[in-house]
Amino acid sequence: MSVNPFDIRTVILAKHAQHVVLIHFPIALFIAAxxxxxxxxxxxxxxxxxxxxFNLLLAAASTVPVVATGLAAWQWALEGQKLKGILLMHLxxxxxxxxxxxxxxxxxxxxxxxxxxxxxxxxxxxxxLAVLIxxxxxxxxxxxxxxxxxx
Amino acid sequence: MRRSVxxxxxxxxxGLEIAGLVAGTGNFAASAQQKPETAEVKIDNFSFGPxxxxxxxxxxxxxxxxxxxxxxxxxxxxxxxxxVLYTDERFSFTFSKAGSYPYFCSIHPKMTGKVVAQ
Numbered sequence: 001m002s003v004n005p006f007d008i009r010t011v012i013l014a015k016h017a018q019h020v021v022l023i024h025f026p027i028a029l030f031i032a033a034x035x036x037x038x039x040x041x042x043x044x045x046x047x048x049x050x051x052x053x054f055n056l057l058l059a060a061a062s063t064v065p066v067v068a069t070g071l072a073a074w075q076w077a078l079e080g081q082k083l084k085g086i087l088l089m090h091l092x093x094x095x096x097x098x099x100x101x102x103x104x105x106x107x108x109x110x111x112x113x114x115x116x117x118x119x120x121x122x123x124x125x126x127x128x129l130a131v132l133i134x135x136x137x138x139x140x141x142x143x144x145x146x147x148x149x150x151x
Numbered sequence: 152m153r154r155s156v157x158x159x160x161x162x163x164x165x166g167l168e169i170a171g172l173v174a175g176t177g178n179f180a181a182s183a184q185q186k187p188e189t190a191e192v193k194i195d196n197f198s199f200g201p202x203x204x205x206x207x208x209x210x211x212x213x214x215x216x217x218x219x220x221x222x223x224x225x226x227x228x229x230x231x232x233x234x235v236l237y238t239d240e241r242f243s244f245t246f247s248k249a250g251s252y253p254y255f256c257s258i259h260p261k262m263t264g265k266v267v268a269q
Contacts, residue, residue: 017260077223077257077258078223078235078257078258081234081235083235084237085221085237086220086221087221087235143220144220144221144258145259146197146220
């Protein structure tokens with residue numbers, strides 16, 4: 001039986017395939033947002049700060065379907081079995097990564113609602129740490145899916 | 152006349168005996184082919200090996216995960232389903248009915264295999 005990744009039945013029945021597709025959005029948007037924020041901080045550019053804000057908004061929003069499809073994959077493909085090892089690590093780090101993306105977004109949102117308050121400087125190392133954790137989680141996911149692994 | 156009848160009866164009996172022996176040998180050969188056995192499928196490098204395995208009915212197939220990442224063994228038709236198999240874990244299933252049993256890994260659906268029980 002060969003599996004066609006572009007066949008709609010495969011996409012639906014594979015159950016976790018959506019997670020593998022959707023996960024790229026928050027990762028890319030978050031890394032781009034942090035890059036814009038760093039550049040905006042150094043150049044004092046409002047345009048770059050706005051770009052960072054809107055990328056963060058989309059990154060945070062896109063974590064919702066990603067977490068939902070990841071949990072659905074766990075429940076459907078693995079029938080909610082108790083996880084361990086690399087699967088458990090990916091689940092925990094995935095949740096932490098989503099929380100970090102939301103935290104960074106909320107920091108920016110708070111400042112955007114109160115323009116008189118400057119963006120706190122502590123956000124920069126916090127964002128760098130978040131990028132590292134998001135990257136590591138994505139690497140684990142890639143390893144699990146066979147993209148980054150020996151396959 | 153009586154003698155030729157006796158010879159004919161003897162020849163028929165001999166023929167029947169030979170036919171019985173041949174049939175018996177055939178049955179023996181057939182039963183030897185159908186003897187259930189145990190077979191192994193290795194999961195490694197994101198693939199099942201061998202991809203297609205043919206076994207006699209009643210055989211038990213054991214899948215062993217030799218990969219660094221977890222996999223599952225799930226029948227496409229819902230006949231069998233393993234739990235998550237981490238490295239070096241095993242799953243066995245006995246094929247008590249003849250047929251073709253395609254299966255896949257539910258974590259990596261592009262990983263597919265087939266067991267043919269005959």
